[in-house]
Amino acid sequence: MTTVYCTEGGARLDVFLSDETDISRSHIKKLIDGGSVLIGGVPAFKAGQIVKTGDSVSFEDEAESDGNIIPQDIPLDIVYEDDDIAVINKQRNLVVHPGAGNKSGTLVNALVYKYGERLSCCYGAVRAGIVHRLDKDTTGLIVIAKTDSAHAALGEQFAAHTVKKLYHAVLDGNLKSDTGTVDAPIGRDKKNRLKMAVVPDGRRAVTKYRVMERYKSNCYVEFELCTGRTHQIRVHSAYLHHPVSCDVLYGGSSLGASGQLLHSAVLTLEHPRSAERMTFTAPEPTDFVQILDKLRAKG
Numbered sequence: 001m002t003t004v005y006c007t008e009g010g011a012r013l014d015v016f017l018s019d020e021t022d023i024s025r026s027h028i029k030k031l032i033d034g035g036s037v038l039i040g041g042v043p044a045f046k047a048g049q050i051v052k053t054g055d056s057v058s059f060e061d062e063a064e065s066d067g068n069i070i071p072q073d074i075p076l077d078i079v080y081e082d083d084d085i086a087v088i089n090k091q092r093n094l095v096v097h098p099g100a101g102n103k104s105g106t107l108v109n110a111l112v113y114k115y116g117e118r119l120s121c122c123y124g125a126v127r128a129g130i131v132h133r134l135d136k137d138t139t140g141l142i143v144i145a146k147t148d149s150a151h152a153a154l155g156e157q158f159a160a161h162t163v164k165k166l167y168h169a170v171l172d173g174n175l176k177s178d179t180g181t182v183d184a185p186i187g188r189d190k191k192n193r194l195k196m197a198v199v200p201d202g203r204r205a206v207t208k209y210r211v212m213e214r215y216k217s218n219c220y221v222e223f224e225l226c227t228g229r230t231h232q233i234r235v236h237s238a239y240l241h242h243p244v245s246c247d248v249l250y251g252g253s254s255l256g257a258s259g260q261l262l263h264s265a266v267l268t269l270e271h272p273r274s275a276e277r278m279t280f281t282a283p284e285p286t287d288f289v290q291i292l293d294k295l296r297a298k299g
Contacts, residue, residue: 002021002058002059002060002126002127003056003057003058004016004017004020004021004056004057004058005054005055005056005057005155005159006051006052006053006054006055006056006057006159007053007155007158007159007161007228008053008159008203008204008227009050009051009052009053009054009055010050010051010052010203010204011050011051011203012047012048012049012050012051013028013032013037013039013044013046013047013048013049013050013051013057014028014029014032014047014048015187015188015203016051016057017037017057017059018188019187019188019203019229019230021099024193025047025188028047028059029047031059031060032044032045032046032047033045033047036059036060037057037058037059038057038058038059039051039055039056039057039058040055040056041056041058044057053159054159068125069098069108069109069112069125069126069128070103070104070109070112071109071112071113071116072104072105072109072110072112072113073110073113074094074105074107074109074110074113075091075110076088076107076110076111076114077089077090077091077282079141079280079282080278080280083146083147083273084145084146084147084149084150084271084272084273085143085144085145085146085150085154085271085272086111086115086129086143086144086146087141087142087143087144087267087280088107088141088142088143088144089139089140089141089282090107090134090138090139090140090141090142090264091139091285092136092137092138092139092257092258092259092285093136093137093258093259094106094107094110094136095107095136096108096130096133096134096136096142097126097127097130097133098126099126107130107142108126108127108128108129108130111128111129111144112128115129115146118146119144119145119146120145120146120147120148120150120151121148129144129145129146129151130144130145131143131144131145131151131154131155131158132158132228134264135231135234135260135262136259137258137259137260137262138167138259138260138262138263138264139262139263139264139284139285139288140167140263140264140265140282141264141265141266141267141280141281141282142264142267143267143269145272149272150272150273153270153272153273154269154272157269157270158228161226161227162269162270163267163268163269164224164266164267164268164269165224165225165228165264165266165267166222166223166224166264166265166266166267167222167223167224167225167233167262167263167264167265168212168220168221168222168223168262168263168265168284169220169221169223169233169237169244169245169260169261169262169263170218170219170220170221170244170245170246170255170261170288170291170292170295171218171219171221171237171242171243171244171245172217172218172242172243172244172245172252172253173217173218173219173241173242174211174214174215174217174218174219174242175209175211175219175221175240175242177211178210178211179208179209179210179211180208180209181206181207181208181209182205182206182207182208182209182236182239182240183204183205183206184198184205184236184239185198185199185200185201185202185203185204185205186198186199186202186203186205186229186230186231186232186235186236187199187201187202187203194249195231195249195250196229196230196231196232196234196235197235198235198236198239202229203227203229204227205227205229205232205235205236206226206227207223207224207225207226207227207232207233207236208223208224208226209221209222209223209224210222210224213292213296215295215296215298215299216295216298216299218245218255218295219242220292220295222265231250233262234247234249234250234260234262235250237250238250238251244260244261244262245257245260245261245291246258246259246260246261247259247260247261247262248260255291255294255295256287256291257287257288257291258287261288261291263282263284263285263288264282265281265282265283265284266279266280266281267279267280267281268280
């Protein structure tokens with residue numbers, strides 16, 4: 001049984017689960033119709049039921065029911081760890097958890113190898129320890145819960161938007177303003193399910209930005225996520241007509257990196273046991289820095 005917590009209500013049940021799990025809405029509907037989806041422990045039989053903030057949505061999917069995760073010795077850059085949490089500086093080309101087309105070689109496989117059963121299972125075995133996600137080619141900081149109580153406490157912080165997340169990115173072109181806020185709803189792209197898009201019936205998404213450096217054909221930008229939608233920074237950047245460089249999915253130009261130049265640089269949260277406010281930082285990966293150096297040299 002996998003459980004997902006709603007941090008911001010107002011979405012249809014099928015849309016919410018699809019966005020949170022990357023499972024197709026058609027498959028989600030089959031699970032709902034079959035009585036395999038529960039909200040607060042009560043079966044939900046309508047795909048259009050509205051999910052509220054704080055709801056726990058559980059589902060049993062035969063595709064994940066065995067919970068058989070293969071431990072794999074994948075190198076991890078551990079920024080911090082104790083008995084409750086671990087903060088990882090995730091490398092590029094690493095999927096966070098197993099799913100369709102990615103049964104192994106994920107961060108969860110690496111975590112299971114390193115920590116064994118010392119991981120929370122609030123989201124089921126295939127998401128052991130996972131509190132939030134980063135895209136496959138987005139690098140940087142991600143917090144891992146080692147216990148269910150730590151997971152619950154961190155989940156409450158994400159729901160209350162008290163976790164501060166700062167990202168660094170290189171964008172194509174130059175933003176007109178040095179600072180700004182994008183408040184535009186995000187949902188699945190109607191033409192391409194692999195993409196998200198700004199759509200009228202999407203879920204509210206708010207992103208703040210600050211230009212740190214400007215170059216001839218690019219800019220180096222810091223983003224702060226006020227909400228946590230799938231691909232949020234990538235979608236909002238493309239919406240501004242300045243996609244993240246090297247982001248093939250959203251139209252970014254190639255600067256030589258193997259994936260989008262987007263990095264989770266700063267993560268601030270309250271420790272789930274001590275309540276201490278903690279800030280973690282991680283430098284951009286080598287290829288990101290090399291591209292910045294080239295852009296600076298060109299002016």
